[in-house]
């Protein structure tokens with residue numbers, strides 16, 4: 001009884017301490033912005049609490065935040081993410097300044113780990129800073145050029161075929177209700193296993209409900225926003241030494257060790273036998289040896305490297321005016337770390353896009369019919385083969401928040417100075433649903449992405465892959481991977497809402513855009 005009472009008291013003290021801490025941080029960050037004459041809008045404790053209890057999604061919170069920021073009529077506002085004061089920018093021209101003109105100042109992300117034992121995480125492109133980031137990004141950029149991805153197209157086609165065979169087996173000749181999340185998870189895992197690790201994921205060989213070893217480890221290594229991760233993260237930000245002492249790590253040890261073993265085994269085999277493959281792993285091994293074919297200075301590689309066609313400070317780096325990429329060397333751990341990063345960065349994102357594209361196509365039959373016609377015409381023109389140049393037109397928005405830390409820099413046209421280390425966040429989700437940029441934004445309308453329509457909008461109104469030099473290095477890869485899978489799925493099956501389809505869909509309480517209860521659709525083979 002006494003033990004229970006002490007335990008209960010400790011819980012009450014813990015919760016009270018946490019709320020005291022929240023109030024203290026909010027007050028501190030509010031003061032920070034008020035002293036700088038910047039409107040302060042957050043944090044919202046009720047929403048934070050509901051999120052921790054699983055009753056609010058990050059998507060709902062970000063949408064509300066954007067509305068609040070927009071209602072102030074200011075181009076940027078102050079916000080508190082509990083750990084840090086945070087500038088929340090809603091003005092597209094200001095965003096462009098940050099990403100293009102001042103890109104050199106907004107190049108680092110916030111720290112997610114301090115642990116010395118987080119070896120792989122520390123070597124991932126996503127965590128690198130300054131010159132080190134530039135060096136590795138410039139080494140990796142040529143591996144993501146259109147030409148290189150074109151050579152990998154066979155991998156996308158084969159995995160898409162395997163996925164359609166799997167779906168056919170599950171729904172039978174007459175068709176039936178099926179959770180498409182399962183097939184897309186296997187597809188995204190299969191593509192990354194083949195391209196980045198040089199192995200077969202065996203994800204389509206398993207019985208329903210069973211995951212292959214690669215899939216299990218791949219799932220374990222993904223970032224999931226859980227209550228414990230949030231606490232860990234706050235501790236890393238506020239008391240890095242304590243977090244380090246407690247051995248907090250960004251990436252779980254078990255999958256980390258597994259992937260290290262897998263990839264090092266494949267590299268050893270290739271080096272010993274001289275075997276070569278058309279995949280990222282090969283390209284990274286070539287980049288390490290300085291053997292990568294000479295596309296380093298091509299215009300496109302510079303675009304992959306800088307995320308911009310325009311003249312930016314980063315472009316001068318990319319074209320060799322500052323540090324030369326050849327100065328930087330990669331070792332085997334860099335290769336492993338970035339292959340694992342591609343698994344983290346390219347799995348959930350691609351899967352979410354595929355899931356919602358299937359959902360919208362099931363709901364909007366006329367769009368599905370148009371897409372089917374385009375895909376069939378492309379297949380007919382290419383002897384029934386899916387090719388890189390076939391261009392189906394399904395495009396869908398995704399949530400992604402993106403931010404950078406600045407050294408001291410003044411916001412143009414204002415007296416506001418963003419000090420070193422202060423975070424700047426760009427609310428992509430809100431912008432994508434803003435009527436000022438998109439008419440009827442909740443409507444699934446691929447036509448808004450025609451070149452003519454795109455030219456009518458501000459270039460920064462579409463930020464799915466981020467902007468500037470720190471944008472998504474895998475964007476070209478992801479687009480082709482997604483197009484291959486959607487094309488073959490729509491060619492093989494009719495997608496319709498089924499008896500379990502939730503309309504509107506309930507979103508999951510996680511960092512990425514995922515439906516809470518799977519994505520059940522009625523799927524019928526076309527022949």
Ligand code: HEM
Pocket residue numbers: 125126127137341342343345346347349350353398400401402403463464465466467469470471472473474475477478
């Ligand atoms: C639909 C799929 C994808 C979406 C929506 C997406 C989105 C993003 C976003 C928003 C960023 C941050 C940009 C910023 O901070 O400004 C990012 C970074 C990154 N993405 Fe993706 N991504 C996708 C697929 C992929 C794939 C397939 C790969 C790898 C094969 C990949 C690898 C990366 C890497 C390595 C970074 C960090 C780049 C750096 O720090 O220099 N992503 N992605």
